[in-house]
Amino acid sequence: MKIIDLRTMRGPSYWSVKHYRLIVCKVDLGEFAGEWSNTIDNFAERLTALLPKIGQPHAPASRHSSKQLAKHPPLTQEQLADGEPLGHVIQHVALELQRQAGMPVFWGKSYPAREEGVEYVVFAYQEERAGRYAAQAAVEMVEALCRGEEFNLKPVIDELHDIREEEFFGPSTWSIVAEAASRNIPYIQLKNSSIIQLGY
Template sequence: MTGVAARPEAASEIRMTMLHATRGKNFWSLRPVTRMDLQVGAFDEISSAEAAGTTERLVAAMPGLVEHRCSIGERGGLIVRLRRGTYAPHIIEHVALELQTMMGHEVGFGRTRGGDVEGEYTLVFEHRHEQVGLRAAALALEVVQQAFDGVLESVDAAVTELRAIAEGPDTPPLHGRVLCGIIGGDGRAEAQQALRERLEDPEQLVIDVSPNYLLQAGLPYARSRMAIILDAELTDVPPRYQEEELAIKLVNVLCDAVERDGMVICPAKAWEIQDYARDSGCRVAVFAADERVTSRDTRRARAVALVRDGRIVIDGCDGVSDAGALDPALPAAPQVAAALAATTLCTECRR
C-alpha cells in the first residue's frame, strides 16, 4: 500500500545541519544572506508531486507564493514547479522568502544548490534583518515538513513571531574600509607581511581573507581600496569549491568590495579573474613569479610585475622600475604581488 502513511515523516527526515547569516559581500550575493544546510534523507527522492496535497496546503497557507516566478519566469511559476514536482530544499527557500514578505520585508533573492557533502543541500536567501532571516529559515523548515506530512494549517503564528523579532535590534551592517584584502590558496600571510613592510604607514589594514571564512561568513569588511588575488587554487574549502569555476567565483568576491576605480592585483593568464575585476569597475594590475606575461595580460593592465634575474621588475605608467631582489627563502608570487600593490599605491599618492 502506498500513500501518505507509507512515506517517512518529513519532520524526522529533513534536518538542519547548519544555519548562519553573512553580513558582507559573499559567494552567493552582494547582499547579506541567510544560509541553511539541510540533510533530507528519504526526501531526496520524494517531490512535492509525489506527496498528495502538499502544493494545495502550501498555497492555502501562503497565497502569495503565486507571485514567485521561479525558473518558469512568470507569475505562478513556483506553483507550476510544485505541481510538476520539486524538492524540499527548493520549497523551503521560497517559503523563507514568503514568510518575510508576509511580515512586511520585501525580499526576493534565493538559491538552492547541492551541499558540501553527499545527501546535503545548501540554500541561501536574502534578509533585511539578520535575526528575522535566521528565524525565517527555521520556521520555513517547519512549514515544509508540515506540508509534506499533511498537517499544515496556517503560518499566522510564524508571521507574528517574525514581526516581533523585526521590532528588536538588528546586527549592525558592515561599514569598515580597509586598504587591501588578500586571497588565494597559499602565500596570503607572506603577501600580507611583504605589503606591510613596503607601506609608508604600516598601520593601514591589510586583511588576509581565508577562502573558507569567505565561503562561510562573507567578507569581514565593506570596502577596500585594492585587492590582491594570488590564485584560485584553493585548499581550505570543501572539494566542490576547489573546482575551477567555483573557486574563481569565490576569489572574485574580493573584487565586489573594491571601490570604483580601485585596483585589483591579478595573476598573469588568470583572464577570467582579470575580466571580472574590470567588469566590476576596477583597474587591473598583473603579476607573474617569472617572466611569462602574455600580450593579452599586458594589453589593458595598469601595471605589470614580473621576475627577471632574481629581481622584481615593474612596468607601470611611470615607466619601468626595479622593486628589489626576491627573498629566496619565501615563495615568489606573494612577494611580486605585494611589490606591485605597493608600487601602484605610491604612484597614486604622487598624482
C-alpha cells in the same frame, strides 16, 4: 528534516558577491530526500493554502521592491505542479514568511550538497534575527506539509513581525538605507549599535 548548519553572511561571499545579506542553511532532507513538490500528495495545494501569495503576482511596495521582484519572481503554481526540489521550496517559503511580516526580500538559491539528501538553501534577509528564524520555520513548515500535518502559521508571522518592529530602522534611516540599496550600495548595521555603515 533538519538544519545541520546555519550561517549569516553580511558581505560578499562564496554564495554571492552582489547579494551580501544572506542566510545560508544546510538542510538534511532525511526521509524526504529525493522527493519533489509533485511527488508528495497534495503538497502544492496545502502549501498555497497556507501561503496564498506563493504562485500569485506580488504587488511591490516600492520602486526598489519592484525591481527586485522583476529580477527574482516568486515560485509559481505551475512550477510546483511540474515539480520543484524541496530545497528550492524551503528557500521560497523562507522569503515569503519574511515578506508577510513586512520585510521585502526576494533573492535566493538552493544547491545540492556533496552529501546525499542534503541541500544548501540560501536566501536574503532584511533583519538578521528574522532571517535565521525564517530558515527554521520554513524547514518545519515544509516538513509538516510533507507529512500531511497541520502547521500553525500565525505565531510564526507574529514572531517575525515582532522581530522587525524591534530591529527595523526608523523612517529617516530607512529612507537612506533604501536609497543606498536601490543603487547597489552595501550597508551594514554595526553590532550592538544603531550606527549604519555604507560600503565596506
